[in-house]
Amino acid sequence: MKSFLPAVIFLFSLVVNAGAQSICGTTAYKQQMVKSDPSLIEVFRNIEEQIAAENNKTNGNFAMRDTTANEIIYIPVVIHLLYKKAAENISDAQIKSQLDVLNADFSMLNSDQANTPSAFKSLAGNARIQFCLARVDPQGHKTTGIDRKYTSQDLFTTNDEMKMADKGGAASWNSKHYLNIWVCRLSSRSLGYATPPGAAADKDGVVIAYDVFGTTGNLRAPFNKGRTATHEVGHWLGLIHMWGDTNCGDDHVDDTPKQQSYNFGCQNFPKLSNCSPDSNGDMFMNFMDFSDDACMNLFTRGQVKRMRALFAQNNIRNSFLASFACDSTLAVGGPLPTTVTHDVVQPAVPVAAAIKIYPSPVNTVTTIECKGATALTIKTLSIFNSLGMKVFTARLNQEKTRIDLTNLTRGIYIVHIGDGKDKFTTRIIKQ
Numbered sequence: 001m002k003s004f005l006p007a008v009i010f011l012f013s014l015v016v017n018a019g020a021q022s023i024c025g026t027t028a029y030k031q032q033m034v035k036s037d038p039s040l041i042e043v044f045r046n047i048e049e050q051i052a053a054e055n056n057k058t059n060g061n062f063a064m065r066d067t068t069a070n071e072i073i074y075i076p077v078v079i080h081l082l083y084k085k086a087a088e089n090i091s092d093a094q095i096k097s098q099l100d101v102l103n104a105d106f107s108m109l110n111s112d113q114a115n116t117p118s119a120f121k122s123l124a125g126n127a128r129i130q131f132c133l134a135r136v137d138p139q140g141h142k143t144t145g146i147d148r149k150y151t152s153q154d155l156f157t158t159n160d161e162m163k164m165a166d167k168g169g170a171a172s173w174n175s176k177h178y179l180n181i182w183v184c185r186l187s188s189r190s191l192g193y194a195t196p197p198g199a200a201a202d203k204d205g206v207v208i209a210y211d212v213f214g215t216t217g218n219l220r221a222p223f224n225k226g227r228t229a230t231h232e233v234g235h236w237l238g239l240i241h242m243w244g245d246t247n248c249g250d251d252h253v254d255d256t257p258k259q260q261s262y263n264f265g266c267q268n269f270p271k272l273s274n275c276s277p278d279s280n281g282d283m284f285m286n287f288m289d290f291s292d293d294a295c296m297n298l299f300t301r302g303q304v305k306r307m308r309a310l311f312a313q314n315n316i317r318n319s320f321l322a323s324f325a326c327d328s329t330l331a332v333g334g335p336l337p338t339t340v341t342h343d344v345v346q347p348a349v350p351v352a353a354a355i356k357i358y359p360s361p362v363n364t365v366t367t368i369e370c371k372g373a374t375a376l377t378i379k380t381l382s383i384f385n386s387l388g389m390k391v392f393t394a395r396l397n398q399e400k401t402r403i404d405l406t407n408l409t410r411g412i413y414i415v416h417i418g419d420g421k422d423k424f425t426t427r428i429i430k431q
């Protein structure tokens, strides 16, 4: 009997692990990713180095251009909603309720932060990240940010087919400027999964089961408070589970206590485990544990630093700082469509050949000439300074647009016209 016990415990732990696997796709997904493309190990290592470099800066910089370390980061989101049954075609209200949860959780405005045990309260961090449903699509048109699509697939798995148009899924929007969220029926009890930073561009994003998305509608308790998306977006921003995905592992965050493994349900504080550093035990109410939605309520400052470090210059999510898709005034005409199509409009004239900017260097007024203006499917112009800050935007409605740059200081500026496939980038010099 004595010698039998370890075997029983081993079998039991297999069962528990299998249970965890079936609701946490992300860990398994990441392992699979590396297995099928070992070069990703190097990609992940690079990202870690950049995070470390950013976090080692002594000025307490939360990653980014030094002067604006506290700025709010805006993330345009596109929801690819795939449904076969009517129940899976969830309402706009349900989608918006999820955006509300993300915005509260990533700006430390979630009302349940009151439930963070006082021992951990001072560790809670405000990520200052805001999510909007995209108002400009990759072709420059107005959009609702919700891409509804009928699918013939009964359900999807972690093999990414929801991201492939030819597999009944929907292709991603440029993941340098949009957070792609696929909402669909997932197999078995799966709640969702995320790609870690560094995944292939067309796979980058998060997937959430339709019945754990948002806080209103027909939801699967106890995953009915929108925390699956909070957790997965945490992964998408480089966060790792509290236990580092191994027994007493490391999550690369200093202010989260070591813990042996995951917590389910709603634990009572303190919950000690084998590697608890002190009597406070596990931070089971962290968004990166597996507790029930109603029992998770914080990211720590260290986690916030880690997430924001991804937006630093040279790091993988930096391009979001120049993303303007939250701003509907930059979209090209027309009423908001109710559905979004994926057709890419091919420009008749190559964009670069159609655009002239003169004079450069410029003193006061510069002229932008878009010869075959129809070639441009997006007619927005943005000017960035050398720190990557947007300093000027305009709409190009005519063949010739004159813009006054008198107020810019001397220097070199980057000009972006359009986006995605049709993007034209050049430099102008201001005297």
Ligand code: ARG
Binding pocket: 023, 024, 025, 026, 027, 191, 192, 193, 194, 223, 227, 228, 229, 231, 289, 290, 291, 292, 293
């Ligand atoms: N374990 C899942 C994963 O990482 C998500 C867990 C979300 N937890 C929750 N209470 N909603 O993929």
Ligand code: ZN
Binding pocket: 024, 026, 027, 231, 235, 241
């Ligand atoms: Zn997870």
Ligand code: CA
Binding pocket: 250, 251, 252, 253, 254, 255, 256, 257, 258
């Ligand atoms: Ca830690």
